[in-house]
Amino acid sequence: MIPNYEKDQLLKNNYSEDELRFLNLLAEKFPNVQAACTEIINLESILNLPKGTEHFLTDIHGEYETFSHVLRNASGMVRKKIDVVFGHILSEKEKTRLAILIYYPEEKLKLITNEQEDLNQWFGITLRRLIAVARVSADKYTQSKVRKAMPHDFAYVIDELLNEPNAKKEKYFDCIIQSIIDVDRANQFIVAISKFIQRLLIDRLHIIGDIYDRGPFADKVMDLIHDHYSVDIQWGNHDIVWMAAATGIRSSIAAVIRLSARYNNLDTLEDAYGINLMPLATFAMNAYEGDSCKSFIPQNTPKENYGSTQIQLTSKMHKAIMVIEMKLAGEIIRRNPELEMEDRLLLDFINYEKGTITIEGKEYELNDKAFPTIDPKNPYKLTKEEKELTEKLRYSFLYCDKLQNHIKTLFSKGGTYLSYNSNLLFHGCIPLDDNGELKELVLQGKTYKGKALCDQFDLICRRAYFNREHPEITSKDRDYMWYLWSGAYSPLFGKDKMTTFERYFIDDKKVHHEESNMYYKLRDDKDACCRILEEFGLDPEVSHIINGHIPVKVAEGESPIKAEGKLFVIDGGMSKPYQKVTGIAGYTLIYDSYSLILAVHTSFESKRRALLDEVDIVSTRSLIEHATTRIRVGDTYIGNNIRQQIKDLNRLLEAFRKGLVKTKIL
Incomplete structure (x- = not known):
């Protein structure tokens, strides 16, 4: 119990017992003024970074191979980064081969290394290409976030190679790459940096329901989701x-x-x-x-x-x-x-x-x-x-x-729904009466x-x-x-x-x-969608509803975009039994720091064909919305949490300076 005279002092300084208890716990992590100030500076800078890229998928229905491939190719974003880096420098065949290597590095390496006459030369070229793709994939994140995504075994090496090359460091970079080859770690490095690229291109994964039934490998899909670093x-x-x-x-x-x-x-x-x-x-x-x-x-x-x-x-x-x-x-x-x-x-x-x-x-x-x-x-x-x-x-x-x-x-x-970054996600509907x-x-x-x-x-x-x-x-x-x-x-x-x-x-x-519930009759009505967004505390002017559940009959001319762009239905038929109805093989909605993009996927035949014949899912991307100014972390759900952390840390600083919380000696 806190003595009465100390309670009076707390009240005088506008601190409650509960808040002081919380600040003392916070001081265990940030033990002095310097530590708290450093974290505030770090968080304030993060607020001004571009937001991470979110991917929305739904109605997987046990289609493990397709789901796994979509994650590996980041719904076509891996190939997009390759195109950005290499443009017309590489042929389409070379770019496709590089993409398949990034998707399936272990398996593709076994095939490629058996057919190369000069393996060391191939390693040298490929390592440089992968580093270039990794560099553009990491360019909008903090060094701290990028380092957390790095595979532990090669974290130092990747960290060094991600720096932009210049004339002064050219030999230094060449030496690192050659050393990787000389010590017989090129295979392991290619696997590590490929998975690093995959991870960077999906900052947050949203699964909008129906993982189970119909397809044969719902358990493997659940294994992937369980191990994923950022998923809801x-x-x-x-x-x-x-x-x-x-x-x-x-x-x-x-x-x-x-x-x-x-x-x-x-x-x-x-x-x-x-x-x-x-x-x-x-x-x-x-x-x-x-x-x-x-x-x-x-x-x-x-x-x-x-x-x-x-x-x-x-x-x-x-x-x-x-x-x-x-x-x-x-x-x-x-x-x-x-x-x-x-x-x-x-x-x-x-x-x-x-x-x-x-x-x-x-x-x-x-x-x-x-x-x-x-x-x-x-x-x-x-x-x-x-x-x-x-x-x-x-x-x-x-x-x-x-x-x-x-x-x-x-x-x-x-959960039954999620409000995240001005988007309302739920699988089926919000029940409406007649x-x-x-x-x-x-x-x-x-x-x-x-x-x-x-x-x-x-x-x-x-x-x-x-x-x-x-x-x-x-x-x-x-x-x-x-x-x-x-x-x-x-x-x-x-x-x-x-x-x-x-x-x-x-x-x-x-x-x-x-x-169907009245919701499905009104989901193309902008006013009805806006009322639902308001019910969940979202601003209808900037927010969207994202659904799955009902396959979009693309073959019959149906659009996944409803209610003048307020609602998106992204069940495009990842489940093979539905592909006769949809005419496509699935959607991914992609939300990056500038745009909302809808990727339409063709059917994925098999991992085997991807490896042997280098057949990728063809993803056609359509721009739905484009922001006039880049969306920053500060504009997002995470940004709200960071602001609260900054507020708490400022209160801790104030408590340190008033002597209400003792600083800890590091």
């Missing part, structure tokens, strides 16, 4: 269903397995995450023996493979887990009438004798009438075998270390809308996950977390219903339709 994530509906599964929510576990089976992607669960699906396979073979499960053949399976043992087994597993998912979802809907999802209790609407279902007063014939595990009198009751199976699966998901580590990354680096106003939703007896609704869903998910081994504590939270996957007013989903059952069991495509 806005959760998509395909992420939240995996997060809910890792929380132990049984219906979400069933949904994850169903989606993996639908895209013939069970290997991600079994091989990558070590989830034991043998109990499901055994159950499905017994329960659906003799059932062709034709509607459950994985997508994109060639017809000649329909009869294969593996496809038949996967189809049975697919149907078995889908029926279990319907039962488990029904339990959640029935105990939460406030979710208003009674129309999704479709097992109640089936005439099991006739093999029909009645939806909105109209009867439809089912294309699959075999429901051996459903009791028509109590359709949502799990059989004894289903109960045992769901418990085994729940245990596998809850105690899979690799999966839990990836989900923790989604929580630590992610009048275009923010939709009010009752969660646990309280009403939320807009930003408050997104914040509450974020809090609910965190409570549910971090109490996952004690589900009785947060049962409501768990149910609302499940709702985010397919609920009508989920900001991650944004449709009136998810017609999963209809797509499997009814041939009439009219009942497959999912009506």
Whole structure:
């Protein structure tokens, strides 16, 4: 406790007890006037540097090779820097080869070094070219930031070589390069400086949802994101269903397995995450023996493979887990009438004798009438075998270390939305009612809308996950977390219903339709977008909304730029199943210190073709906005944080000089 006379002195100097406590902690890092002054000077200068380059990507859907390549080539920015440095000095083939070397240095070196007659000469030329590209890539950052990005083993050497060459130092530079070659470290240096260039060209990476499902390597994508030096994530509906599964929510576990089976992607669960699906396979073979499960053949399976043992087994597993998912979802809907999802209790609407279902007063014939595990009198009751199976699966998901580590990354680096540098990022939508106003939703007896609704869903998910081994504590939270996957007013989903059952069991495509939230009808309305930006505390005059979730039908003439440039939809089809719809293979939105640029990508064939045939993703860049004056760090989100640090340090200086905080002897 601080004595009363000292409290009076603090009040006289306008310092509270809490502030003094904070300043004493700050003094541990900046122990005297000189240290504090030096840091203030450093921070003030940083405010005047150009802002770093941000890259926005969305809807990766497990496409690891494409995602990895886009990061390595910085959405075409590596090639742009090569063009800046070498212009017409190098041929297009030489520039492409240099670019591929920067993307895949280890692998490309093995190929190149085997075909070079004079390897030392090639090393000398290549090292100089890489240094020149690194120099222009680093030119807008502080020496401190550049040094932090340097690989430890070669930090000193790279630091020296980044200085502009001049006549006085020309021999010095030549000597360093020759020494690298002479001591047989050229290979390692090329790998190090290539990765250094990659890192410099993406200062901040924004992933706007849907990392999981469809593609085969979501786990590898998550490994890249986990290890990335500066990344944030806005959760998509395909992420939240995996997060809910890792929380132990049984219906979400069933949904994850169903989606993996639908895209013939069970290997991600079994091989990558070590989830034991043998109990499901055994159950499905017994329960659906003799059932062709034709509607459950994985997508994109060639017809000649329909009869294969593996496809038949996967189809049975697919149907078995889908029926279990319907039962488990029904339990959640029935105990939460406030979710208003009674129309999704479709097992109640089936005439099991006739093999029909009645939806909105109209009867439809089912294309699959075999429901051996459903009791028509109590359709949502799990059989004894289903109960045992769901418990085994729940245990596998809850105690899979690799999966839990990836989900923790989604929580630590992610959220339902992000406001960053005058941009509002979210995956799906901000739910609106039929009048275009923010939709009010009752969660646990309280009403939320807009930003408050997104914040509450974020809090609910965190409570549910971090109490996952004690589900009785947060049962409501768990149910609302499940709702985010397919609920009508989920900001991650944004449709009136998810017609999963209809797509499997009814041939009439009219009942497959999912009506989008009013947000999607108004997203081309500038005034509506401005109101949403204001709801999140952003200035609509200079701010933008950036979304994913709904693929842009470029082939049909749709533009990703909406509402007179207030909103960008950047789902361009990185996921291969969507490329037939989009006509392209993905977007990257790039925000540097002058411009907003939209990069449109062509399809990436494979890493192998990139290495052997030197085939790159062709990225066409379009300028969306150009600032009349260069955007500085001081104009950004980071700048706001730096100003607060400067304010705190000035208070520390004042406290040092008044004797309220003792200086420390270094």
